Amino acid sequence: MFSEIMVSVSAQPRVELFVARTAGPAERTLLVIHGGPDWDHSYLRVPLGELSGRHRVVLPDLRGCGRSSRDLPDDQYTPDAAVGDLVALLDALGASRVDVLGFSYGGLLAQRLALAAPHRVRRMVIASSSVLPVPPDAFAGWREREERRADEARVWSDPTLSGPELTRAAAFAGARANVWRAEALPGYLERLEAVRFSAEWMRPWQAGTLPTARPNDAVRRLAATGTPVLLLQGRQDMTFPAALAVEAAASLPAARVVLIDEAGHMAHIDQPRAWLDAVVDFLS
Template sequence: MFAESLVPVSDDPVVELFVAQSGYCAERPLLVIHGGPDWDHSYLREPLARLAGHRRIVLPDLRGCGRSTRGLADGAYTPGAATTDLVRLLDALGIERADVLGFSYGGLIAQRLALAAPERVRRLVVASSSVLPVPEDAFDGWHERTERMAAEAGVWADPSLSGAGLTRAAALAAAPANVWRPDALPGYLDVLAGVRFSGEWMRPWQAGTLPGPRLPDAPRRLADSGIPLLLLHGRQDMTFPVGLVEPTLELIPGARASVVEEAGHMAHIDQPRAWLEALEAFLSDPSEG
């Protein structure tokens, strides 16, 4: 169902992005930006593949991730460089304007893309992510979160783990926190088994040299851009708190929100039908865009 290719996006340094596309001839392309960032895009293929009959789904791996170019200098892994890659990817694919969905860390990159090249973004979906920074006390008193995340904390503290092995181990340990419904957990673990993890972005992050992905005054700038915005969130997200949704809507009056019930950070895994319906309703609304 997906056509896969390597697309050159940079000469200095040389970078090729691995891209999977489905519904190539369909109208209204949807560019999907994965999170991690040391993951690949594959954990997002479902349920998005179900849109391929009428949308061109474009799923790249960011530089340093999955099957895209790796082995770059640590300074080459920045949110700004990833954003530039995506603009050049749209150029290379002949896409003048696209809907953009950014998931988790990818939601921060998606905001940067919308503000760097607003003429290229028809609609913006910030999924399982946030426009506002996460306060330090955002999860205070949520004891179940503490219990579910304990295993992941132990992985990050293990000195015997590094690189892609550390990223994979952390993702597996975090699975009970990222997926809210116990009956969805086995399927999610199967999805994780197919992810090509890396450790490229982890090096500058651990060294303290990775620039932050958030842009100053993002809510005002997104509001001024006029780009239709959807916040697509799981009610029980343990990474980006659902409590940031309402304050964001107050700052961006034209934005919308869809909070998926009984869903965690991986809301598309917990509730694929509800998640996809909310996404498609926003992208297909004839009143905007």
């Protein structure tokens, strides 16, 4: 279903992106931007692979992630550099105008891409992410969230863990917070086993030098572009509150909100059919 290629997107520094893609018409390209950012794209292949033929689904690993170029200087891991890579990737693939799906951290990068090159984005899906900043008290009083996130918090504070080992351990420890339905958890853990975790972006993040990925004044600026936006969220998301999607849509004339019941941050794992149906309906 997926073919895999390496695509050069920068000469200085030299950066190649590992890209998985399906067959499909170039004029119906769907660029998918993964989250993490120190993950890879693989956890999003299902159910998006079902769009093969109708869409050319393009899933790159960001610089420093998965099988893309690593070992760059820390100051080369920035949201703007990642967006520049994605624009260069579209050029290399001959995709002048595409649909974009950004998941979690990738949703912030998708917004930056739509603002930096609005003529390149036909429609945008912001999945399990947010246009609005998350207030410090957004989850106040949600006891179950505190319980589910406790294991991951302990991993991040473990002084014996570092590098990709820390990223991987945190992902597994956070699984119960990211997947709402207990019956979906085993499949999610199996999917995590295949992820090629890195820690390239973690270094500048821990040093406090990683610029924020969230665009300034995103709601107003995205509204000005007129880009149709789907805010796709699990109702039980413990990372980005579902209520923020509803609030943002009120100020985005071209926005649509789909909240999926019985679904957490990894809504495509909890409710894959409802999640994919929402994407298909929006892109059609």
